[in-house]
Amino acid sequence: MKKLVSFGELLLRLSTPDYLRFSQASSFDAVYGGSEANVLISAANFGKPCEFVSVLPDTDLGRRAARELQINQVGVSNIQFTGKKLGLYFLEKGAINRGSKVIYDREHSAFANMDPESLDWDEIFKDCDWFHWSGITPAVSENAAKACKIAVDKAHERGITISGDLNFRGNLWQYEVDRKQVMSDLVNKTQVLLAGHYACKQFFGLEAEIGSGKDLSSKLKDQFPELKTVAITNREEINASHNKWSAQLFSEGEAYESVQYDIYPVVDRVGTGDSFMGALIYGIQQFDLQKALDFAVAASCLKHSISGDVNRVTLEEVLKLVDGDRTGRINR
Amino acid sequence: MKKLVSFGELLLRLSTPDYLRFSQASSFDAVYGGSEANVLISAANFGKPCEFVSVLPDTDLGRRAARELQINQVGVSNIQFTGKKLGLYFLEKGAINRGSKVIYDREHSAFANMDPESLDWDEIFKDCDWFHWSGITPAVSENAAKACKIAVDKAHERGITISGDLNFRGNLWQYEVDRKQVMSDLVNKTQVLLAGHYACKQFFGLEAEIGSGKDLSSKLKDQFPELKTVAITNREEINASHNKWSAQLFSEGEAYESVQYDIYPVVDRVGTGDSFMGALIYGIQQFDLQKALDFAVAASCLKHSISGDVNRVTLEEVLKLVDGDRTGRINR
Amino acid sequence: MKKLVSFGELLLRLSTPDYLRFSQASSFDAVYGGSEANVLISAANFGKPCEFVSVLPDTDLGRRAARELQINQVGVSNIQFTGKKLGLYFLEKGAINRGSKVIYDREHSAFANMDPESLDWDEIFKDCDWFHWSGITPAVSENAAKACKIAVDKAHERGITISGDLNFRGNLWQYEVDRKQVMSDLVNKTQVLLAGHYACKQFFGLEAEIGSGKDLSSKLKDQFPELKTVAITNREEINASHNKWSAQLFSEGEAYESVQYDIYPVVDRVGTGDSFMGALIYGIQQFDLQKALDFAVAASCLKHSISGDVNRVTLEEVLKLVDGDRTGRINR
């Protein structure tokens, strides 16, 4: 198999244990993740060769962050180590009707301060058949946005399949920027997009019929003609501990619908969208589109049971759930 | 704003971690709380100035207990430090159909042994517009009961609004006493009461139609004419992990009903009634009665997601839930 | 009361904390258990005198394992300490739609290598009125199977009541054996059997109407005429965190049906069948059959709320649930 490549920031996540509030915590659990890295690890779980491109600080913490990818079989030879600050975020895990809270601390990180011209994309894209980007990267800094655009352009030139996740984060985008332009430049060269109503409105002013994935998908494809496949995940948030989870796919005139999973009590929902995306990329390459969708929804359903930002499931485990075994029976 | 004052015992709670039984625990989690202090902290969360009056032992643990109030912005300048024993209780957290168990160890505590004449209520009640008592205080000891009566009398003389929570605890009241008389003396001078069917029967032999809050409220008001507002919380206990939670208010001929919250899995239900009371006091002063009720139910719904005896939520968080957002969505 | 005796292996269980996957764990929680020991401890909780017969390694860990029984009031004077390896298993706790995983490491253990002739059953069975075996013991090794047969034969000679639990474990039975013969030899002398459709098919090729406990029970009694009472537990696995739990009893032409319990979130389901069996043995001796069944289902319902392999509940707690109080109310 050829490589899946992505480019983004890797963060240290510091989360309060046992549903404690920030004001109660005397320790933080530490894991490493980030939207693009999460996508890669999700795909790597199933055997897809993956390569992560990033900039990390030249410190013990920066090196530790990179190891998280190695542990999960993702290549790290194109990570630069320079600068001092590791991007990080604090997470207070919610429960019942109290939502989780995130405090970002990633401005001025080594990644945000990166040199957008410093990456050798010709080298990186050797033996690569898919590039994935996320809307979080251009939200980090102007430099990151520039680098992301270069990556997409280079991938497009080479005929590599390009996927993206809009991933709107209101608390980022802390620099002067024409968001619509930046995002349009990326989506214009993208074939597979994970999108949502809110993000489409925020980025492109694009409003679809309420709740209609089909309408949203059509309008996106009108605006961005290279788009071939649009995926939409549907999270019904009964509360922070209980979600229902399903997804849709719109591709070449066809609409695909997944089953819905009833998920409680949520163990960790951070990174579930990323685990969906990684599994979808793998699925599109291995299965027909209906099964690719089912596979991605099952993989991300399982992610809700796994602590940390990244999914850790095997192909067999996901296929067993795709085949309808929701029992969670003990294997002994 | 003027001060809310309460008087009661502050306890060290020692609870088994991870739903372990007492026989399995090799450590205990330690938090500090007590019904009256919990009420104050609940109100202080929203900005109400509060002052706790108590007696704590003159030891490192007694001083640590007082700090819990300071951390939560409650005044402690009227706490006496004398004696040796801190009241404490052991808590085994239940799950599913196994209920939580409490072992009290508070007899002969510094608070129980207090001198009921030793408190300078004229000083304490300066700049105060509300006094709150709970039925736990007279249950602790004869001295505590006497002190509580003095406090209520002094507050009444000064025209301070008085609220109470019947809080029947069958395992306390370990001294010779005419419970009905003691409790009647308190309720007689009270305007806002948190009550329940079982407590009314135990204390006053007062029986209302089963499940009728209205009838209970009427009978209470007949017996205690100064009562203006009666609040009743309704906990539907599906099991130890799953409760439904709502409340009613009866005031000046009007009945108010809250929405019901579906709460699972319960993180910590100790102190939820107290968080309701603190929020109700704040709400009555800030909002109309319907909103005060909604505010108090929402605040105490959130308390179920928070470890420890005391609530730790902001005004914004409660108002968001009052406005109907139960999704527990991540804010990022 | 006379003694309940059982014979089997005691294992160290090493489980990942907080629903972590094996690949994430940097520590393992350690508890000791095993099907037969779990049955004894379940019965000992209610006051039944119990005695465990086993072989454990002559190491600090072997001795620690035996202490687990002493802590739970089960006699250990007939445990042999010899050999070096303690049987153990690793447990990854599942959640939501991800099932738990077990990795056994019990081949070549001190128990598996035991001398089947080394136990003095005449001595052991003094003052004993019930012997219990489980299908796990013959699955461990040829030696264990032989010893189990001797025990059943000796108990039968003495007129001791014999119960068994088929307990099919596909990952054991790692030696050349005629399973049907081995198991038939045991069931042939058994009066009370805990059975299931799948195990009956695997062991005896016996197929009953789908879901019909009555039919299964009839066919078992046809094949094994000494069987008097057949118990069947019904676990409806909505997912790994949410089960429904009930049971049936078939005895002397009568069918008994229990209520069903709705169990979520599951704290620990390992050993719930064993807790059922231990409570059933106690119940059959103390109550009528309907109450015995209700008692066993309630006891094992409570087990789902308790960490570890063994149940830790009192007679009062179980009877309270039998009487219908599912509220999990705090006792204070």
Added chain:
Amino acid sequence: MKKLVSFGELLLRLSTPDYLRFSQASSFDAVYGGSEANVLISAANFGKPCEFVSVLPDTDLGRRAARELQINQVGVSNIQFTGKKLGLYFLEKGAINRGSKVIYDREHSAFANMDPESLDWDEIFKDCDWFHWSGITPAVSENAAKACKIAVDKAHERGITISGDLNFRGNLWQYEVDRKQVMSDLVNKTQVLLAGHYACKQFFGLEAEIGSGKDLSSKLKDQFPELKTVAITNREEINASHNKWSAQLFSEGEAYESVQYDIYPVVDRVGTGDSFMGALIYGIQQFDLQKALDFAVAASCLKHSISGDVNRVTLEEVLKLVDGDRTGRINR
């Protein structure tokens, strides 16, 4: 071997983890111990049959406390379960030049409130050849003091060897009492005494040459002619983390001196004197007096490396240290 019996209170110890101060702790480690129980467990480690006589509350915590003795092979059939309060103490572990702090909470415990006439000493002393008491028991309450005197009298009548540990605790003795009389009544019938300069002065006004164990021993024997053997432990406290430890024995005109152990960093020094006493009792029965002393010092040296109040070492481990192997080499 015949039994060693002791009588005293069993406490729950709640200690701060990781050298935290009381004001810093959000959890407490829980272990169970008490001077007399510690002595028994120390002796039971080596195979001496032991029996603990006490009164514990009739609660889950009281029963859990008793199990600690069972786990350690000490008989519990003469423990009464009555009352509600378990004696407990809080321990803040010191380090370097900061000493440990103890906050007792044992007044009014089930043990302190016991009925001194309620114990059937004739039954208890069957098959017993040694009774041990400690000065902590009469310090707890008048009732405990009376019960202790009865026990000593009964043991003396039966010709059982009696040992005692003066164990002066300034923070106990919280009732009106003629300490000298109470303690003299006990020592008068005692043959083996663990004593110290400070305790002798406090209890008996008996002052010996500074640092001269021999002089102290002589004066004790003059005052209490039945005393045959006096043991004195010498702790040189360089600081809380570094102690030097040795002991002396004076018996029938002979003086015995042990080697000195250099102990750092101290893991847990609580109960080291008790572990010495238990080992000394065993040693006096098994070895000559010099070896008995060496054995007791080595056993208690090892106790400093073991968390909790009680020693957990084997005969072989102690004898290896007696033989001079201080290396702490890994056995693999």
Added chain:
Amino acid sequence: MKKLVSFGELLLRLSTPDYLRFSQASSFDAVYGGSEANVLISAANFGKPCEFVSVLPDTDLGRRAARELQINQVGVSNIQFTGKKLGLYFLEKGAINRGSKVIYDREHSAFANMDPESLDWDEIFKDCDWFHWSGITPAVSENAAKACKIAVDKAHERGITISGDLNFRGNLWQYEVDRKQVMSDLVNKTQVLLAGHYACKQFFGLEAEIGSGKDLSSKLKDQFPELKTVAITNREEINASHNKWSAQLFSEGEAYESVQYDIYPVVDRVGTGDSFMGALIYGIQQFDLQKALDFAVAASCLKHSISGDVNRVTLEEVLKLVDGDRTGRINR
């Protein structure tokens, strides 16, 4: 007593537990501290009224940081809450010959970005008799340096005693600056200075005889004539776990020398210099200079036994050590 005021940054410290390396940690212990706040808390331990002036981010973490001061009886009414980033640092605790490592992440923090003109020093300095600054503050940013200068100037105008700690940190000072000028401006108006050979060389090019505190002190006083008292702490670093600790004071022609403490195993040495300074300020106001020095050394010796950045000792505990009791005996 009048107030001690200080101004500086309060940081979240995230340290690896159990001597783990950064690469091994899956959680971080969280405490709050900073040189200037540590000094205040050290003085507040003994009863000195203290007030901390700072800028913290307007987030849950910023508010939690401020509470650390409240818990320790330090006033916080002059802390501004603005901005988003809390300064933080990661600490890897060393052991034996492996030193601790610090990774700072405090650039662009709310404090670093503060408005130097925004503080109302006239208000702050009411009822204040001592102001303390540290060399860390000007090292953080140009704005912080300006604010620190203003504070010193204002305090000097009012005749408030001024102390400073040179506190050279090579990894800070990340902006264009004439360090010598900045620091000279502060020292010029300072009466009591905590200094060291290395810092004096780095800041002022001032070189004294190796190891001669007297010479260093003289040269400092020559250069900064307002200096009255110079304190020097001497840490002999045998290794990371074993230090020897003493100090000297030079004041008005007199030299004072403390005893030396032998400290092992170090529990936490961060903040020991600050605990010395806080105790010295208290001591100078309460005792003669020799005792002030002894008091400060003893207080900071004890700090080595306490986890976290701040000292937590009582006046009694320090005085006991000053009086020579290094035994660390248990008080019971």
Added chain:
Amino acid sequence: MKKLVSFGELLLRLSTPDYLRFSQASSFDAVYGGSEANVLISAANFGKPCEFVSVLPDTDLGRRAARELQINQVGVSNIQFTGKKLGLYFLEKGAINRGSKVIYDREHSAFANMDPESLDWDEIFKDCDWFHWSGITPAVSENAAKACKIAVDKAHERGITISGDLNFRGNLWQYEVDRKQVMSDLVNKTQVLLAGHYACKQFFGLEAEIGSGKDLSSKLKDQFPELKTVAITNREEINASHNKWSAQLFSEGEAYESVQYDIYPVVDRVGTGDSFMGALIYGIQQFDLQKALDFAVAASCLKHSISGDVNRVTLEEVLKLVDGDRTGRINR
């Protein structure tokens, strides 16, 4: 640089936390290691390319074990995954005069049962300039011994430098074997050997002057003429918490002596010999022999401060200690 290759078993180590005894532990800390893997990781720390050859079970635990090497930059492409049992050992960490205890559970592991002919050494040894073996491998099983001999023979044929560590483990060698022959076959083709008096006597009956490394080295070289360099580590075990550590090298008629390090309190001494060996291999290739020795002793001195079986230090950290800085000063 060319590769260093080694072959051996990788184990899961389960150790009791906080110096608890086996009987006290309710959890075990989990790390992965093994003598040969530890040597590789030690060398990989400094930049030497390394490759580990082994057999691990085809389970989640087997795969997790392999990841430990990846995290530490050691190649794993020649690890076979087959079989079910992971070798493991339990470790009780000692303190003061109580030594650590090891319980092995590695018989019948996937590694022990390996096929000795299954490894493709020609492929493995491409680009390799050093092969290392340890005496633990032939001690595991006959198959492992055969495979180890094949590896040494193949390496020798190719002119690869061969090093070995005698590593005598009395508790292994649980099969019928002529130890002397097996070990001689290995040492006969070895150029660099880590040896000790006790191992030489056990394996070869070779007795040297007590304490004379020189004599031991001479006798070894007489018996095994291809030996060029003999290293001997000297551990002076004051107790389990306090060791002194140094080493000697004998090569081509020259003797080299290291400094001695004073190590207390020991954090983790398992794997220190392996860390020495890995650093020595690196050192011999990079430095002169005196510096290689100094480097290896410093690296392994630092290992005593690091939890787990493997060293985690940088080249810079070791060189700093080689240069004499033992202070353990904080770098900030």
